Amino acid sequence: MVDFSTTLAGAYATQFLADCGADVVMVEPAAGNPLRQQPGWPGLLRGKRSVALDLRDTGDREEVDRLLERADVAVMTVRPAIAGRYGLVAADISARHPHLVVASITGWGSRGPWRDYKGWEALVMAKVGVMHEKQGLTRRPGPAYVTTLYASWGAAHAAVQGILASLIERDCTGRGQVVESNLVTGLGAMDPWNWFHEMILDRYPDAFQPAAEPYDQDARPVGYLVFPLLAAPTKDAHWLQFAQVSPKLMHAWMSELDLLEELKKPKWQDFPMLPTPELRTEWWDMMLERVQARTLDDWQAALDANPDLSAELFRTPEASLEHPQTVFEGRAVELMDPKLGPVRQPSTLIHVDGKPVTDLRAAPLRGEHRIEELDWHESEHGLPDSANDGDFGLPLRGVTIVEMGSMYAGPYGATILTDLGARVIKIEPLDGDNIRGMLAYPEAGGAKVLQGKESCAIDITTAEGRDLVYALIKNADVVLNCSRGKSAERAKVDEDTLKSINPDLIVLSTSGYGLDGPFAHRAAYAPSIGAASGLSLLDSHGAAHAPKDLDDLHRTAAALFAGGTVLAVQCDGIAALGVASALMVGIYAKSRGVELSGMATTMLGSVQQALISHNLSYAGKGDMPDADPEFYGLNALYRLYRAADGWIFLAAPLPMEWTVFTEAMSLYCAVGADPRFATPALRVTNDAALAAELAAAFATRDKADWEKDLAARDVGCVAVAERSSGIVLQGDDCFEAGYSVESHSPVFDQHRRLAPLHHFSRSLTKADGGCTLGQHTRAIMREIGLDDEAIDRLEADRIIACG
Template identity: 30%
Template sequence: MTGPLAGLRVVDCSRGTAGPRMTRMLADYGADVVWVEPPGGHPSREQLAIDYAVNLRNKRSLTVDLHSEAGVEQVLDLISRADVVVESWRPGVAERLGLGEAAIRARAPHVVSCSISGFGVDGPWRDVPGQEALVHALVGTMAEQPGYRPAPIFEGMPFASAGASYLGAAGVLAALYRRNIDGIGRHVETSLYDGALAYLMMLWGDTDSGQGMHVPGANRLVTRTFLCADEEYLGVHTGAVGAFGRLMKVLDLTDRIPAGETAHEMGVPLTPEQALIVAEEIPALFLQRPRHEWLALLGAADVCAVEHLRRCQSFDQPQVLHNGMVVQVDDPVLGALQQVAPPIRFAASPHVAPRPAPRVGEGGTALVADWTPMARPAPTGGADVAPLAGVRILDLGAYYAGPYAPRLMADLGADVVKLEPLAGDPLRGLAVVFRSAQAGKRSIAADMKADALAGVRQHLIANADVIHHNMRPGAAERLGVGYEQAAALNPAVVYVYSPGWGSSGPDHLRQSFAPNMSGFVGGCFEVAGRFNPPMYPTGNEDPGGGLVGAIATLMGLLHRQQTGKGQYVESPQINAALDGISHIVRRADGEVLGAERLDPLQYGFSALERLYPTADGWLCLSAQMPRDAAALRAALGNRLPAEWTGAELTDIDSDDLGDALGALFEARGTADWVAELTAAGVPAVAPKTERQTATFLRDPENQRTRRAAEVDHSRDVKVRGIDQLLRMTSAQMPAYRLAPELGAHTTEILLEAGLSPESIDAFREQRLVR
């Protein structure tokens, strides 16, 4: 078996999508994963057939009756032979089954365990069913997601589950890294709630000075979708330095909106007259040419322009195929399917060729023979430390998707040095977004092109465990920090490159900015609703790319622990965007499965999974599973049409059922319905209809759980941001540190490099550092 995780043993007791998605990623990269399901197969195999065709690939299946003592003993025996165990039961269920933390530690103190719940193990929502829709309703996504009517907008992309799967994987990999040092097995806990926050983090920041997220269309930043003359859509983003002015030149508007004079142009306000031009005249200009002409014009001007494609059209695009991001898997239930391939490329330890999801019980009987007991080192004890304490990361990236990965590493205890140009990261113009991507790091600002700083550059490379960046192809080499240059100085370095499109291929030199890569893979149509123009997704490839990049980094570190060897790792943003739509597949005859589920009004996916207006607000219902639908049927009783007596709600036409439920729910207030349905065991909540940024970040409960943090600031008085989204036993997670000011640690880092204070002062006088 190949892959950076070859030899790792994983027992997967999870259900739903987040847990199986997480362990699918582990299996794709070499782990031996067994999915534990009840005799006869888990009911989710039918209800989530499309998801499971992807998320169960490369795994084995073992059927076990967990309601019997013999079954629990069988699983505990497997866990004792394993490295990792994952579960996604509601809080308390594992303990009732006899598979709680105490039972696992008694049998397998070396194991890293992971729990993925809906809303976490404590807090006011711990017992709310962990349904994707309910998470988005309560966390505030439905108030964030743009729509064609006022909020709430049902979320069309499952990024809470995706985020939880990435967080769970990162936590487990970090715990394994520390276990390889001290021999201690740890428990990792996260949730779909945390998974949603991992994406919303980019948008959420709060200060006492009132500084908040920028208002689209108010600054010198164009980031929107345009309809072209051929009725196709194009996403444009001018976040690159100078791109706003270059777009104005292409559109012949420079006399009315002159070019800017700062690297942080996206934070500079427009005049009211200029804002009107951007809002009204520019869309009209794009209607004058077909999309392919605009792509050519803007590409030649080095302005980010990306076509917004419909479902699975990206599977046929040359760059996607060049990256190897589409694989065919012969699923035993759905037949031959084109699926999204694993998103990360390891030069020295390539991922596993995908095998189809197992049939019920397939491959499980050989586990006892295959998983022979292994000698485990005795725990060394000592004080609790952060899992990545001692790991040094050199972050050469800019904007969001690249730097977000090292930020997540800093959250886990790594020492991250952010090397910036003298002008600073262009994203500094948008404080909320910048702070989200850069929390916990140290900043050095230097002119790395200067020959006088060659020794500093060499020191930073030679002392890094990881180098991470997202520069455009060729830029790192010109600065002397390309992979070959770095490996010559530091052969053991884990070099993680996160380009937009890839390091090679027909589109590798194109610009990429979120959320346009989501548009390229069809995500903008997924959140817009059927038949609607594309809409920017709240959960996009910027945070998604950072999460995948963090996992790439951790896998590279684990592989180096086992082999002593560094390697080149590539994690393109387009690959991460595709991984975000991995729940969508295509049959050999071209039929697409799992796409375009959201209705045109952006109410939901079906009558049993959607938003409903009530007498005084809104209700979010998530009763699509047979058990929940039966509970709803029992709760409503004779209030449903008489002709449906005895019928299962899942068998009734969705439009007819939606009309009937809509009439019922409109007759009473939201609080009454939530109380009645919750008491009857029906998953239903009142969705948030206003942005939750300040409410969430100032909530003492969220600060207690460390999901939110508050720090003092010289200008903004108090600054608040999202903090830890993982909990881990026997680990001291670092305190929240606000993103550094430009060059805040330059002197400190240069002293560590062996420079004298006099040399540092001289460099400052020469304007080589700041």
């Protein structure tokens, strides 16, 4: 692989592939890759090699071309507006090197009205609506800056999946192609069900009430999820994130807090949907008081004694690598850097047979390697006689995946692969995956994660039901098993059992914590993994402090909730993208004759990977830029500002952008001529004064006018959407830009859904809708040789359910 990327999205993608064994060579200019300025660079660049070449130099460009002639994949992150300056137009490279897979990762994609916008993560977060959804992070009204780079993670892993799919296609045709991903659809992959919640509200405005915000402006509970997902401090001021979301877990929770008798009083008859702020706050305070009555050690003993209690300590990203499960699984490693010394960091996202998928190597020095020293041979990518330039079709056509899992973090990984053509048969219990009932409108909760799948309802707790699964497994290529701990082994659907039936099977196990270890038996939910991984504290700016008083306790709890529990961006989505990439690694490895046994990912491990810029530790490590206390942004040139009718986000932080920006602003303020801001160092020193000057200017005009005028001057600026990302992305603007597409489902008929995360120059994708419970059971039973009489008998005996 040749890696031209200079953004976090590109670094995530190539780091993952290097971790899986790809030979990644970075092309770096004399000043080095800008990613080396980030404290997390030793992890982001690990396992790669580096050559020093100047893409503006004709001779070096010729060297790059010779390098590409011997490569399989090229990865770039330059936006379309300036790609030509560096000779990095993806289509041109593909034309010169038809064997090559060229991956382009950009902020906005190569089509649509925003294709030439600057690709800063915060611009995407703001325009799509995520900063609006995260407003609970700040005590002031309005949107809030988001620290975790969810969109970059989504775009990176979409690129990984597209690259591997293209390589599979190339093995058939001999031809490479261009594959694109972007931050917008990468961000859209994070949300489990709010898209369809918003769609239902829009279709039937008088039939359903919008889901309430969890807290009001006074930090009083509004939504019922505050109770099962309680964030609370212990007696010794350690904050815990509880996750008691099912009826069974909630009963255990109320019992542990000694509140079952209290619940019998008539005033609580509507619990958990309590009707007034006063009642909700009173109940909340009782829960908080009971948590605060015990120390962290007391709570740890209670958690150890009761498997139906689930809670995690709020950890920093660095401290998350000390999590007992992380230590047990060996998911934190130490690499020796020749200049930095030992660098502690997460291990590979995929583990195989209980170990990292490859042996990790430290990041290279800039220009450490020479092209002539690379052990790459001249191109052997001859085009077969049957090769043609037409569409190949769906790259995963013919691949069958059997999915055994529930909810989102694992199953959505398989959903992503249906867009690439994989057939995914979802084994559901007879009453369906719990996610189907997460919203008031029937099936809306599971609509997104069920897209493109076939539902086969089987009771696998029975011997007869398991035999049906075994019959299915005989003709499958992949099994995705989302069971935690030893439950798959107890259910007799573990890897050893399944491979005894089909030795060629690819099996990926994914769960919250893993198959063995101190936390393996625990259920995992996005908020608890957010706390354990450090994500919640990262997004909430380290909110978990000892509360000064009751009001401070309330507001801290609200901020921590916003840190890790907002549906639009959370750990479920991060983990799901990792699952999809791991599935693709298994499929590609098998196609190359490599068997990966005991292949596993975890929610905790995947989120730690996503936070690698923040959780590395080494001597002399600097700090990542942090949001200001009011969550406007990082500095005066990368932050939220009020406009006359709402908010804008400005992203012009680079010294090279200053002149263009100040010229564009010259009619509204004179910051370009102000000696206080004449140099980058002075702008840092006088950041508050610069922000005040810009705030006064931006308040004079409407947000759409600012976006239009500044974007026309190539300044990063967007109007902040003040609606949910779920409704923004399916709106007309995003539909016309290609971020959403038309689809059809048996429940919602014609509707818009998130577009496939990958766009190919040759291969195709599809965008199917969801399925009803057991919709495909009968057809699948016929495939394994049962006649209608046998199927009817199984349905009557409650072994299967046919929709």
